[in-house]
Amino acid sequence: MSKIIILLLLSSCAIIHKHQVQDVDSKILKGKRFEFLLSETGVEVTEGVRLAGVLSGNKNTNRSAQGVANIIGLFQMGPRTGNPVYSLEFAKGLNKKLAEACKGKELSGLTFLREMNKYPVVSGEIIKVAGYCL
Amino acid sequence: MKLILLSLVLSLSACTHLNSVSVTSIPKERSQKVSAERYKFLFLLLNFDNKFVDEMEKELAEKCPNGKIQGIVTKTEGITYFPLLAHAYNISAEGYCVK
Secondary structure, eight states: OHHHHHHHHHSOEEEEEEEEEOOEEGGGGTSEEEEEEEEEEEEOHHHHHHHHHHHHOOHHHHHHHHHHHHHHHHHTOSOOSSSOBSOTTTTTTHHHHHHHHTTTSOEEEEEEEEEEEEOSSEEEEEEEEEEEEO | OHHHHHHHHHHHSOEEEEEEEEEOOOOSOOSOEEEEEEEEEEETTOOOOOGGGTTHHHHHHHTSTTSEEEEEEEEEEEEEEETTTEEEEEEEEEEEEEO
Protein backbone atom coordinates (compact mmCIF):
# COMPACT_ATOMS: atom_id res chain seq x y z
CA MET A 1 0.00 0.00 0.00
CA SER A 2 2.76 2.46 0.97
CA LYS A 3 4.52 1.74 -2.34
CA ILE A 4 1.36 2.72 -4.24
CA ILE A 5 1.07 5.94 -2.23
CA ILE A 6 4.74 6.81 -2.91
CA LEU A 7 4.25 6.07 -6.63
CA LEU A 8 1.17 8.30 -6.74
CA LEU A 9 3.00 11.09 -4.92
CA LEU A 10 5.96 10.94 -7.31
CA SER A 11 3.96 10.83 -10.53
CA SER A 12 3.11 14.17 -12.04
CA CYS A 13 0.00 15.34 -13.79
CA ALA A 14 0.37 17.51 -16.87
CA ILE A 15 -2.18 20.33 -16.82
CA ILE A 16 -2.87 22.71 -19.71
CA HIS A 17 -3.66 26.31 -18.86
CA LYS A 18 -3.44 27.92 -22.26
CA HIS A 19 -2.54 27.06 -25.83
CA GLN A 20 -2.12 29.76 -28.44
CA VAL A 21 -1.42 29.50 -32.17
CA GLN A 22 -0.06 32.56 -33.99
CA ASP A 23 -0.41 33.32 -37.73
CA VAL A 24 0.84 30.49 -39.90
CA ASP A 25 2.60 30.71 -43.25
CA SER A 26 2.18 27.50 -45.26
CA LYS A 27 5.93 27.69 -46.00
CA ILE A 28 6.42 26.19 -42.55
CA LEU A 29 5.86 22.78 -44.15
CA LYS A 30 9.35 23.17 -45.66
CA GLY A 31 10.77 25.16 -42.74
CA LYS A 32 12.85 24.01 -39.78
CA ARG A 33 10.95 23.44 -36.54
CA PHE A 34 12.35 24.63 -33.21
CA GLU A 35 11.10 24.24 -29.68
CA PHE A 36 12.21 25.47 -26.28
CA LEU A 37 10.91 25.55 -22.74
CA LEU A 38 10.94 28.20 -20.07
CA SER A 39 10.34 26.68 -16.70
CA GLU A 40 10.36 27.51 -13.03
CA THR A 41 9.47 25.65 -9.86
CA GLY A 42 6.11 26.58 -8.43
CA VAL A 43 5.25 26.04 -4.77
CA GLU A 44 1.78 25.60 -3.29
CA VAL A 45 2.69 26.67 0.26
CA THR A 46 -0.85 26.20 1.59
CA GLU A 47 -0.88 22.58 0.40
CA GLY A 48 2.54 22.01 2.01
CA VAL A 49 1.44 23.45 5.35
CA ARG A 50 -1.78 21.38 5.32
CA LEU A 51 0.19 18.23 4.46
CA ALA A 52 2.67 18.92 7.29
CA GLY A 53 -0.26 19.29 9.69
CA VAL A 54 -1.77 15.97 8.65
CA LEU A 55 1.59 14.16 8.76
CA SER A 56 2.29 15.47 12.26
CA GLY A 57 -0.49 13.20 13.55
CA ASN A 58 -1.28 15.74 16.27
CA LYS A 59 -4.79 17.20 16.27
CA ASN A 60 -3.71 20.61 17.62
CA THR A 61 -0.78 20.92 15.22
CA ASN A 62 -3.09 19.95 12.38
CA ARG A 63 -5.61 22.65 13.39
CA SER A 64 -2.84 25.28 13.68
CA ALA A 65 -1.49 24.25 10.28
CA GLN A 66 -4.95 24.70 8.77
CA GLY A 67 -5.06 28.23 10.24
CA VAL A 68 -1.61 29.09 8.86
CA ALA A 69 -2.58 27.66 5.45
CA ASN A 70 -5.74 29.79 5.42
CA ILE A 71 -3.77 32.96 6.23
CA ILE A 72 -1.20 32.22 3.51
CA GLY A 73 -4.09 31.49 1.14
CA LEU A 74 -5.45 35.01 1.73
CA PHE A 75 -2.20 36.48 0.37
CA GLN A 76 -2.30 34.31 -2.75
CA MET A 77 -5.81 35.12 -3.89
CA GLY A 78 -6.67 36.31 -7.37
CA PRO A 79 -6.60 35.03 -10.92
CA ARG A 80 -3.51 33.02 -11.83
CA THR A 81 -2.35 30.07 -13.83
CA GLY A 82 -0.56 27.39 -11.84
CA ASN A 83 1.30 27.75 -8.59
CA PRO A 84 3.20 30.86 -7.49
CA VAL A 85 6.85 30.99 -8.55
CA TYR A 86 9.43 32.90 -6.56
CA SER A 87 11.48 34.20 -9.46
CA LEU A 88 10.82 37.48 -11.21
CA GLU A 89 13.05 36.33 -14.07
CA PHE A 90 10.63 33.61 -15.15
CA ALA A 91 9.70 34.16 -18.82
CA LYS A 92 11.89 37.27 -18.98
CA GLY A 93 14.17 35.85 -21.66
CA LEU A 94 11.37 34.83 -24.03
CA ASN A 95 11.99 37.53 -26.67
CA LYS A 96 15.74 36.91 -26.67
CA LYS A 97 15.31 33.17 -27.03
CA LEU A 98 12.87 33.63 -29.92
CA ALA A 99 15.27 35.98 -31.69
CA GLU A 100 18.11 33.51 -31.24
CA ALA A 101 16.04 30.58 -32.48
CA CYS A 102 16.06 31.77 -36.12
CA LYS A 103 18.96 34.14 -36.62
CA GLY A 104 18.40 36.23 -39.75
CA LYS A 105 15.33 34.27 -40.75
CA GLU A 106 11.61 34.85 -40.52
CA LEU A 107 9.58 33.02 -37.87
CA SER A 108 6.11 31.65 -38.45
CA GLY A 109 3.65 29.20 -36.95
CA LEU A 110 4.53 30.14 -33.40
CA THR A 111 2.68 28.25 -30.69
CA PHE A 112 2.72 28.94 -26.98
CA LEU A 113 1.68 26.29 -24.51
CA ARG A 114 1.36 27.30 -20.86
CA GLU A 115 1.38 24.07 -18.92
CA MET A 116 2.13 22.75 -15.48
CA ASN A 117 3.58 19.49 -14.21
CA LYS A 118 1.90 19.06 -10.88
CA TYR A 119 3.42 17.10 -8.00
CA PRO A 120 2.32 17.25 -4.37
CA VAL A 121 3.17 20.74 -3.03
CA VAL A 122 5.56 21.65 -5.88
CA SER A 123 5.03 21.98 -9.61
CA GLY A 124 6.91 22.68 -12.79
CA GLU A 125 5.53 25.87 -14.30
CA ILE A 126 6.28 25.70 -17.99
CA ILE A 127 5.95 27.80 -21.11
CA LYS A 128 6.60 25.70 -24.19
CA VAL A 129 7.32 27.70 -27.33
CA ALA A 130 7.51 26.14 -30.79
CA GLY A 131 7.77 27.62 -34.24
CA TYR A 132 9.39 27.39 -37.65
CA CYS A 133 12.29 29.17 -39.30
CA LEU A 134 11.44 30.04 -42.94
CA MET B 1 -36.04 8.79 -5.12
CA LYS B 2 -36.50 12.12 -6.94
CA LEU B 3 -33.39 13.44 -5.25
CA ILE B 4 -31.38 10.40 -6.40
CA LEU B 5 -32.66 10.86 -9.96
CA LEU B 6 -31.83 14.57 -9.91
CA SER B 7 -28.32 13.85 -8.58
CA LEU B 8 -27.82 11.23 -11.28
CA VAL B 9 -28.95 13.58 -14.06
CA LEU B 10 -26.73 16.37 -12.74
CA SER B 11 -23.70 14.12 -12.38
CA LEU B 12 -24.13 12.61 -15.85
CA SER B 13 -24.38 15.95 -17.63
CA ALA B 14 -21.05 17.33 -18.80
CA CYS B 15 -19.61 20.73 -17.94
CA THR B 16 -17.30 22.65 -20.25
CA HIS B 17 -14.84 25.20 -18.91
CA LEU B 18 -13.13 27.73 -21.14
CA ASN B 19 -9.54 27.95 -19.95
CA SER B 20 -8.34 30.47 -22.50
CA VAL B 21 -9.06 32.08 -25.83
CA SER B 22 -6.77 34.06 -28.11
CA VAL B 23 -7.12 35.80 -31.49
CA THR B 24 -4.54 37.01 -33.99
CA SER B 25 -5.07 39.89 -36.47
CA ILE B 26 -8.13 39.36 -38.68
CA PRO B 27 -7.38 39.58 -42.43
CA LYS B 28 -9.46 41.41 -45.06
CA GLU B 29 -9.95 38.24 -47.07
CA ARG B 30 -12.17 35.95 -45.03
CA SER B 31 -13.68 33.61 -47.59
CA GLN B 32 -11.91 30.35 -46.72
CA LYS B 33 -11.94 29.02 -43.18
CA VAL B 34 -9.51 26.37 -41.97
CA SER B 35 -9.44 24.64 -38.62
CA ALA B 36 -7.61 22.07 -36.54
CA GLU B 37 -8.72 20.37 -33.35
CA ARG B 38 -7.13 18.20 -30.69
CA TYR B 39 -8.97 16.16 -28.08
CA LYS B 40 -7.71 14.05 -25.18
CA PHE B 41 -9.80 12.00 -22.81
CA LEU B 42 -8.50 11.82 -19.22
CA PHE B 43 -9.46 8.94 -16.99
CA LEU B 44 -9.17 9.84 -13.27
CA LEU B 45 -7.57 13.14 -14.38
CA LEU B 46 -4.39 11.24 -15.23
CA ASN B 47 -2.38 13.01 -17.91
CA PHE B 48 1.36 12.53 -18.21
CA ASP B 49 2.12 14.80 -21.17
CA ASN B 50 0.53 17.35 -23.46
CA LYS B 51 2.11 16.21 -26.71
CA PHE B 52 -1.30 15.82 -28.30
CA VAL B 53 -1.42 19.59 -28.97
CA ASP B 54 1.85 19.57 -30.91
CA GLU B 55 1.90 20.49 -34.58
CA MET B 56 -1.62 21.93 -34.83
CA GLU B 57 -0.04 24.68 -36.91
CA LYS B 58 1.21 22.05 -39.37
CA GLU B 59 -2.31 20.74 -39.86
CA LEU B 60 -3.53 24.29 -40.52
CA ALA B 61 -0.73 24.87 -43.04
CA GLU B 62 -1.57 21.64 -44.87
CA LYS B 63 -5.15 22.84 -45.27
CA CYS B 64 -3.99 26.11 -46.84
CA PRO B 65 -1.23 25.28 -49.33
CA ASN B 66 0.62 28.31 -50.78
CA GLY B 67 -1.18 30.67 -48.42
CA LYS B 68 -1.14 32.17 -44.96
CA ILE B 69 -3.51 31.47 -42.11
CA GLN B 70 -4.48 34.60 -40.23
CA GLY B 71 -7.15 35.59 -37.73
CA ILE B 72 -6.59 32.39 -35.78
CA VAL B 73 -8.89 31.91 -32.80
CA THR B 74 -7.45 29.34 -30.38
CA LYS B 75 -9.65 27.97 -27.63
CA THR B 76 -8.55 25.78 -24.74
CA GLU B 77 -11.43 23.98 -23.10
CA GLY B 78 -11.70 21.53 -20.23
CA ILE B 79 -14.61 19.13 -20.15
CA THR B 80 -15.93 17.33 -17.08
CA TYR B 81 -18.07 14.35 -18.04
CA PHE B 82 -18.19 12.92 -14.52
CA PRO B 83 -16.42 14.50 -11.49
CA LEU B 84 -12.99 12.91 -10.86
CA LEU B 85 -13.64 9.94 -13.17
CA ALA B 86 -13.95 11.30 -16.68
CA HIS B 87 -12.48 14.52 -18.03
CA ALA B 88 -11.15 15.76 -21.35
CA TYR B 89 -9.22 18.56 -23.00
CA ASN B 90 -10.38 20.08 -26.26
CA ILE B 91 -8.13 22.53 -28.10
CA SER B 92 -9.36 24.14 -31.28
CA ALA B 93 -7.80 26.59 -33.71
CA GLU B 94 -9.74 28.22 -36.53
CA GLY B 95 -8.52 30.86 -38.95
CA TYR B 96 -8.78 32.26 -42.47
CA CYS B 97 -6.70 31.04 -45.39
CA VAL B 98 -5.33 34.04 -47.27
CA LYS B 99 -3.79 33.37 -50.71
